[in-house]
Structures are given as C-alpha cells and as structure tokens.
Amino acid sequence: MKVKVKRFKDGNFVWSEYEVDGEGRTVLEILQRIKEEIDPTLSYRAMCRAGICGTCAVKVNGEHKLACNTRVYDDITIEPVDIATPIKDLVVDHEFIYEKLKKGKVWFDPLPTNIPLKPDELKNTEKSWDCILCGICNYVCPAIQEDKNFGLPSTFTKAYGVVFDKRNANKEKLKDLVPLNIQSCTHCKNCTFSCPKDCTPEFLITILENNMVRYGLISRKEQDFGFLGF
Numbered sequence: 001m002k003v004k005v006k007r008f009k010d011g012n013f014v015w016s017e018y019e020v021d022g023e024g025r026t027v028l029e030i031l032q033r034i035k036e037e038i039d040p041t042l043s044y045r046a047m048c049r050a051g052i053c054g055t056c057a058v059k060v061n062g063e064h065k066l067a068c069n070t071r072v073y074d075d076i077t078i079e080p081v082d083i084a085t086p087i088k089d090l091v092v093d094h095e096f097i098y099e100k101l102k103k104g105k106v107w108f109d110p111l112p113t114n115i116p117l118k119p120d121e122l123k124n125t126e127k128s129w130d131c132i133l134c135g136i137c138n139y140v141c142p143a144i145q146e147d148k149n150f151g152l153p154s155t156f157t158k159a160y161g162v163v164f165d166k167r168n169a170n171k172e173k174l175k176d177l178v179p180l181n182i183q184s185c186t187h188c189k190n191c192t193f194s195c196p197k198d199c200t201p202e203f204l205i206t207i208l209e210n211n212m213v214r215y216g217l218i219s220r221k222e223q224d225f226g227f228l229g230f
C-alpha cells in the first residue's frame with residue numbers, strides 16, 4: 001500500500017511517499033515500520049500504543065484519529081493535526097492544551113479524608129475521567145479559531161469531572177472556569193463526533209454552561225435564528 005506522509009521540515013510542509021506492507025495494521029505500526037525499515041528520519045509521537053496516553057493523534061485520510069487504534073487496509077495519507085503548532089514532521093506542540101488546564105485550575109482540591117463513590121455517582125463523571133487528553137476535540141474545534149481565550153473542549157471535558165465529583169473539596173470550582181469563555185462554544189458537536197473515547201465534550205460543555213448561568217457566573221445568551229418570529 002502507498003503511504004503519503006505530510007511532514008513539517010525546515011519551516012515548510014513537504015510530502016514523503018512510501019510503499020509499505022501494512023494492510024490490516026494500525027497507522028502507528030505503519031509509522032514504526034517506515035521509521036525502522038525505510039526512513040529513520042521520520043518523526044512522530046507515541047507512547048502506550050494502546051489508546052491510553054493520548055499522544056499519537058494525527059490526521060488519517062483527512063480525519064483526526066489516534067494512530068495506535070486506527071487500522072487501515074488501503075492507501076492512506078497521514079498529516080499532522082490541525083491548529084497545533086508543528087515542531088517536526090508529525091510532532092506538534094501540546095503546550096497550549098496544558099496552559100488552558102492551568103488557567104481553569106482544573107485539578108482536585110483534596111478532602112481531609114477520602115470518601116468512596118457509589119457506582120451510580122461514578123457514572124455521572126465517567127465520561128470526563130475517560131478523557132486521555134489526546135487533543136482531537138481541540139483540533140476540530142472552530143471556536144478556538146474565533147476566540148483565542150476559549151478554554152478548549154478538552155479543558156471543559158476534564159473540568160466536568162472536577163466540578164461534579166463530590167470528592168473535590170472546592171465546591172465553588174465553577175468560578176474558576178469563568179475566564180475560559182465557555183460561551184464561545186458554537187455547539188457544532190465536532191468534538192463529540194471526533195472523540196476517540198466517546199467522551200461527548202459538547203454535552204459536558206452544555207451542562208457546565210447551564211450551571212454557570214444558573215449560579216449567575218455568566219449571563220444567559222440566547223441565539224436568534226430569525227425563523228421563530230411571527
């Protein structure tokens with residue numbers, strides 16, 4: 001099969017083409033095969049190879065995917081993800097994702113003693129805890145391009161678990177999310193459709209946004225679609 005890889009080299013994007021015996025393999029296995037057997041200069045990022053660490057996101061045939069859990073059977077193109085700053089070949093800078101987590105203080109404030117959660121209490125936040133911070137929800141998000149201060153879908157996905165988990169001592173955690181412009185989300189659902197872990201970021205953003213309105217942290221914003229007037 002033909003594998004075309006879009007690489008960032010010396011400030012420009014260039015395409016490299018390889019012939020690889022890779023039918024039925026994952027994109028990550030194909031990249032490893034290229035690096036080990038054909039072109040040792042190819043750079044990409046991966047660690048766990050099992051869909052857990054979240055480092056291997058790339059675009060496969062134009063769609064954002066985890067390289068390690070995407071199996072391919074025909075010719076493919078592999079590109080670096082959108083939005084993030086490219087560093088070398090398929091490797092991009094993830095720092096902007098961590099900066100937004102810091103800005104929203106998305107972490108637990110521990111209770112003096114641990115308290116167990118019942119299974120149904122855990123169910124409420126499990127979509128949030130399933131997030132592996134692969135960043136794919138951010139790379140497909142149009143709101144980021146409109147508002148550089150928007151907190152990112154990944155930040156709100158993680159924040160949901162912190163806000164609604166009773167083991168967090170800070171019961172006013174929602175306040176920390178105010179600077180992240182949650183209302184810049186267009187609710188296009190690109191993030192939800194692309195998430196490889198089915199975390200439904202747009203749904204979690206909607207619930208956080210509703211609660212922020214309810215507690216007076218942000219003002220209610222209604223969209224006028226024009227067709228509701230008589």
Ligand code: FES
Binds near residue numbers: 050052053069
């Ligand atoms: S290598 Fe860890 S998620 Fe793909």
